[in-house]
Amino acid sequence: MTFAFLQTSRRRAMRTVARLALVLPLTLSTGACGYNTIQSYDEQAAQAKQNIDAQLQRRADLIPNLVNTVKGFAKQEESVLTQVTQARAGLVGALQKPGGSDPAELANANQQLTGALGRLSIAIEAYPELKSNANFLQLQDELTGTENRIAVSRTDYNGAVRQYNEYIRKFPAVLTAKVTGAKPRTYFEVTDAASRAAPTVDFSK
Numbered sequence: 001m002t003f004a005f006l007q008t009s010r011r012r013a014m015r016t017v018a019r020l021a022l023v024l025p026l027t028l029s030t031g032a033c034g035y036n037t038i039q040s041y042d043e044q045a046a047q048a049k050q051n052i053d054a055q056l057q058r059r060a061d062l063i064p065n066l067v068n069t070v071k072g073f074a075k076q077e078e079s080v081l082t083q084v085t086q087a088r089a090g091l092v093g094a095l096q097k098p099g100g101s102d103p104a105e106l107a108n109a110n111q112q113l114t115g116a117l118g119r120l121s122i123a124i125e126a127y128p129e130l131k132s133n134a135n136f137l138q139l140q141d142e143l144t145g146t147e148n149r150i151a152v153s154r155t156d157y158n159g160a161v162r163q164y165n166e167y168i169r170k171f172p173a174v175l176t177a178k179v180t181g182a183k184p185r186t187y188f189e190v191t192d193a194a195s196r197a198a199p200t201v202d203f204s205k
Helices: 003-032 035-071 075-095 103-126 134-167 173-180 193-197
Strands: none
Touching: 035 075, 035 103, 035 134, 035 173, 075 103, 103 134
């Protein structure tokens, strides 16, 4: 083993140690300042938000079939059906908002649709044939299932948002959040006071 080889090996070892001396403190400081945790919590909230969007889109996709089915038995309920269609359009618009949907806007749009469907459920009380129609019953089951999944997704999302929002307010994560531009996330909740009193949807009565 030559002297030159030993020198080369020593230089390589010293460079490796130097790199570790730079990387390890950076890694430790990144973990200590909460950067990685912020990213993890933010990703969890983003995934939960996507789940809400998917369920809301599913609900919106069911509405045209519901409207067409009701029209076949109750054409005279055009006014209520128009309200449902308009509310559905509002939800779709909120979902397809350029730059990404806003959770509060989605919650309000979804509640508007719930209100319109509630008024529809009252109107169709006068149509027993409609309430016993197989297609209508299937749509009723699908809508109910979707609404249940929306409720679960809402709970999961709001929980993830609360965890994230609380974390970026704590020291030292709050300093990292300011440096990286991490902002509090918006909860999925109704902000329109008038919408809070919307009737409950129940086609089974």
